[in-house]
Amino acid sequence: MIVNCPTCKKEIEYSTENVFRPFCCKRCQLIDLGQWANEEHAIPSGANKDAESSMNIDIEDIEALLAQQEKDFFKE
Ligand SMILES: [Zn+2]
Structure with a gap:
């Protein structure tokens, strides 16, 4: 079965x-x-100074998040 990658639309x-x-x-x-x-x-959490930095989430933050969420993310 061929699907398109949701991010870059490449066929995989x-x-x-x-x-x-x-x-x-x-x-x-x-x-x-x-x-x-x-x-x-x-x-909104009321912490405005944190809101700005969280908009600039970088790949290392995402990696850490993925590690936390991995079980839920793949539980299909
Ligand atoms: Zn892709």
Whole structure:
């Protein structure tokens, strides 16, 4: 089965051998998770100075988030 990567739209094979499915690669998976994380962080918490820095989430933050969320993310 061929699907399009949700991040870059590249066609990939959706197989159990592709650990990043439905993404083409780890980078696209992290980018998608980062967008999701930014939405979570966008909820006003009253700490305005933190809000600005959370908008600039970098790949290391996403990696840490992925480690935390990995079980939920892959529980399908
Ligand atoms: Zn991709």
